[in-house]
Amino acid sequence: MTLPVVHICIATGQNAANLIPLEQYDAREVWILQTPAMRHSAANLAMVLKREGRVVERLDFDDSSPGVMAHRATEIAERLDGRHVILHATGGTKLMVLALRDGLRYVEAGEGRLDILYAETQRQQIDWLGAEARTDAMADVLDLRQMLLVQGYRIEGDNRHAAAQQRAASRADITRDMGDNAGRYGKFFSSLATLASRAAEGASERDRTQAFHYAPGGQSAVLMRKAHDKGLLQWDGEETVTFASQETAQYFAGGWLEEFVLLKLTGGLVRPGRFSSNLRILSVDKNVPNEIDAMVVHRNRALLIECKTGRQTKAQDAIYKLAQLRQQLAGSVGSALYVSAQPVDDNVLQRATEYKVDVLCGADVGRLVPWLKDWLAR
Structure with a gap:
């Protein structure tokens, strides 16, 4: 059974690193998590994706404390049961990524699936973590x-x-x-x-x-x-x-x-x-x-x-x-x-x-x- 895919990325000042894998893997549905400091950056990324006909949703993500981040990650996971979730770990702080990884694992407790990718622009590669870990060459997109x-x-x-x-x-x-x-x-x-x-x-x-x-x-x-x-x-x-x-x-x-x-x-x-x-x-x-x-x-x-x-x-x-x-x-x-x-x-x-x-x-x-x-x- 093929699960519907949703890409979740964290808005960052280095937006190209978010856009590259979205283009390379032809993401059709994208959720952009925006902290208070990154709302402007999230808007820029969403603008590009919408012009290409992709389904885009911007979600507020409070990063004021570890507890608040963990709670928000769980809330997001509750909406994703039965989905194939690809978490882009390129943006955000380490604490944000860890909180999201832990929260989104609840997807796998149901009928969903979680994969994590990281765009390494310096080395021109995309690394995948999870059950099928691999490294893909970064496409010129x-x-x-x-x-x-x-x-x-x-x-x-x-x-x-x-x-x-x-x-x-x-x-x-x-x-x-x-x-x-x-x-x-x-x-x-x-x-x-x-x-x-x-x-x-x-x-x-x-x-x-x-x-x-x-x-x-x-x-x-x-x-x-x-x-x-x-x-x-x-x-x-x-x-x-x-x-x-x-x-x-x-x-x-x-x-x-x-x-x-x-x-x-x-x-x-x-x-x-x-x-x-x-x-x-x-x-x-x-x-x-x-x-x-x-x-x-x-x-x-x-x-x-x-x-x-x-x-x-x-x-x-x-x-x-x-x-x-x-x-x-x-x-x-x-x-x-x-x-x-x-x-x-x-x-x-x-x-x-x-x-x-x-x-x-x-x-x-x-x-x-x-x-x-x-x-x-x-």
């Missing part, structure tokens, strides 16, 4: 949209639409040149970004014309001629440069590095739907906006990428913000990468190490693909 939604964020806009992809493809050779040879261009990137920023922020067409302190030469002049031939800007070999449009100015002000990352990601490294660039997201409950230069989801882990092209005056602040966003959007198994066309100081590298943010700067920008391949293989 979460996409970019799910990863954000389960943490309470929705996508407001990104560069996945066709127009942005075509625009990036039309100037891909210039973009790759700048990224692959970032070390050769050195401080020229800072000068170019400064002028392009002024042009992008200008109120009139005249503002699209800017002037270097001196005429670019050498490798920088070769780049400028390529950009001129592509119609991205007008340059006659002297100090003056005219950007073709405000959008083009935004590209040279820093957007090119984001496109460089996007071009590498679209080269087949990551599955469609698992990455994007120039992401604009909003928290579901507070409408608080955030921007992410690029984000990748692979094997249920997220990577956030921040791109900088000009002189790094507030690099430590940017790295701190990136580390905070990683924690909010990706949790304990998330990664963060800071990509800078300019070299960064040793104190910035030290701060990045403290916040567990990886850095590719200067000539190392050209190593982006090997770095991504290494991250994907972890």
Whole structure:
């Protein structure tokens, strides 16, 4: 006789660890236990599951004392006689899990069944306890949209639409040149970004014309001629440069590095739907906006990428913000990468190490693909 299955999970700040087994085992009915501190997290998890057509129930779970937890676990068990109960032990405190395990064992005193699973995201496996103990390999089930939604964020806009992809493809050779040879261009990137920023922020067409302190030469002049031939800007070999449009100015002000990352990601490294660039997201409950230069989801882990092209005056602040966003959007198994066309100081590298943010700067920008391949293989 096949018993109707119900999955019971405990809302946690690491919601992805709850969602992964629910997706992997196609849970159709889910009960989410929410402590007073985790009601918001429970709401985010329930939202994702309901959008997928699953039956979801949120149950309050008072965790103020062991006695109260034991009593509540027994109450829940009384509703589950004759059911196959799968308890997700990934969330909650140890005391909560023990109380639930002991309380839900009453299910087996009747005609029900109890199994317990634990999602080990670091090791990419799901462990089962009970009469048939086993370990399953964790399936790659979460996409970019799910990863954000389960943490309470929705996508407001990104560069996945066709127009942005075509625009990036039309100037891909210039973009790759700048990224692959970032070390050769050195401080020229800072000068170019400064002028392009002024042009992008200008109120009139005249503002699209800017002037270097001196005429670019050498490798920088070769780049400028390529950009001129592509119609991205007008340059006659002297100090003056005219950007073709405000959008083009935004590209040279820093957007090119984001496109460089996007071009590498679209080269087949990551599955469609698992990455994007120039992401604009909003928290579901507070409408608080955030921007992410690029984000990748692979094997249920997220990577956030921040791109900088000009002189790094507030690099430590940017790295701190990136580390905070990683924690909010990706949790304990998330990664963060800071990509800078300019070299960064040793104190910035030290701060990045403290916040567990990886850095590719200067000539190392050209190593982006090997770095991504290494991250994907972890």
